[in-house]
Amino acid sequence: MRVSKEELVAVLSQFNPWWRDEAIADLPQWRRAAFRELHGWLTHPPAPRAVLLSGARQIGKTTLMLQAADALLRDGVPPANILYATFDHPILKLAGIDTVLEAWREREPKADGPEYLFLDEAQFIRDWGTWVKHQVDFRKDRRIAFTGSAMPLVEVGQESGVGRWHTLRLTTLSFYEYLQIKNLSLPALPRLKSLRDLFDWPQSDFYRVTEAAAPYVGHFHEYLVRGGFPQTAQVDSITQAQRLLREDIIDKVLKRDMTALFGVRRVLDLEHTFLYLCMHDGGLLDMVDLCAHLEVKRPTAQNFIELLEATHLIYRLPPFGYGKDVLRARFKIYLADAAIAPAVMLKGKSILEDPAALGVATETAVFKHLFARYYAQNVRFSYWRGKKDRGVDLVAEVGGQIIPFEVKYRAQHTGLRDLKGLLELCQQKSIERGYVVTKSLDDFGVMADLPDTTTRILRIPAPLLCYWMGESELTSESP
Known part of the structure; x- marks a missing residue:
């Protein structure tokens, strides 16, 4: 024609x-x-x-x-x-x-x-x-x-x-970009060249930032629900924002792009696969369980997973390490944005009242911010599992360094007994520094009295980490 x-x-x-x-x-x-x-x-x-x-x-x-x-x-x-x-x-x-x-x-x-x-x-x-x-x-x-x-x-x-x-x-908007696009007037926070700078802060600086950052917390939670898509970020109604997001993903990506570009015929099975991943965001992908629940064969499910990654809806993280063990192990799945699962599953703002769901959304947001900041440096992201089911949520390998991140987004402050997996990995690999992503703004600072290790561990609240990771002035140095 x-x-x-x-x-x-x-x-x-x-x-x-x-x-x-x-x-x-x-x-x-x-x-x-x-x-x-x-x-x-x-x-x-x-x-x-x-x-x-x-x-x-x-x-x-x-x-x-x-x-x-x-x-x-x-x-x-x-x-x-x-x-x-x-x-x-x-x-x-x-x-x-x-x-x-x-x-x-x-x-x-x-x-x-x-x-x-x-x-x-x-x-x-x-x-x-x-x-x-x-x-x-x-x-x-x-x-x-x-x-x-x-x-x-x-x-x-x-x-x-x-x-x-x-x-x-x-990626979708960072928390910093989200605040900018909404033109919010908030107390200024100090600029960082790298997260490493925080290890040299005096305690008075941590106190000062804790006070200044208080107004950011509510906006961070709304960001997790509303999402980092410019259009939905500016819609007044969160319900309307989630509806638009759901329509874009389900109708335009799954039903149109997948058919036009990849020749997908079993669109309903593909949609069910994506809904399954939304229910297991931030978790290990159990292909046997997925195939059994959705009644699809493993090659079909594997193809769907690869297509969802090709359309930038999910990320797949391998376990830490190399060789045959990694090839046989399960991948960890993150959605492209923390707001996708609540929008697609029609949950509204309910995740804000569900500590477990809020923790998952925060971990997804943390990974996205780290990926966006450091992917250009060919960083390898993975997760780690050690003895007695101990683990570390995220491990970044950049410039010959191993840098672990553990997300503990919960009301109580983080103590050493909450970090057995992180400490085990740091001891095994003689890691220089690690990070614990926390919820409370006063759960912020360098941890003292670490047992038998030269590793330094910093507790940093999620709103601050995501703000600094997205700040345009932050350099691309390793975290």
């Missing part, structure tokens, strides 16, 4: 108002932390590569690209040299990328300088990987940024793409 050039140009003109000397409508002034990296790759690319903005639906990838286009226009780039196109649009999808570029140049003749292509939902471009590879190899005058909400993992990692694009992995 052919699309007329007139119809195609009309669609492109709607998406590119700068061709008519018009401003981009409703563009937020506030920018996500990832903007700086994207803008840097477009203006002063460290290497001749395209940029892939990868992440779940509705996390702000389109807004980020339009903000980058706006910044280029403000820097003096000719409007004719900037193209935005979304291949989620049926006309552009039918026309194909080459025809879209021809229509662009018929409408807007090229000016001096590089061309900038912003291609949204590029997974709908036929043979997108090969096309991007060709552009990077042979069109040095073009700088390309493209997004994908549901890129097949095997395709994203295909050999032809190696060295052709830089992946900028976006």
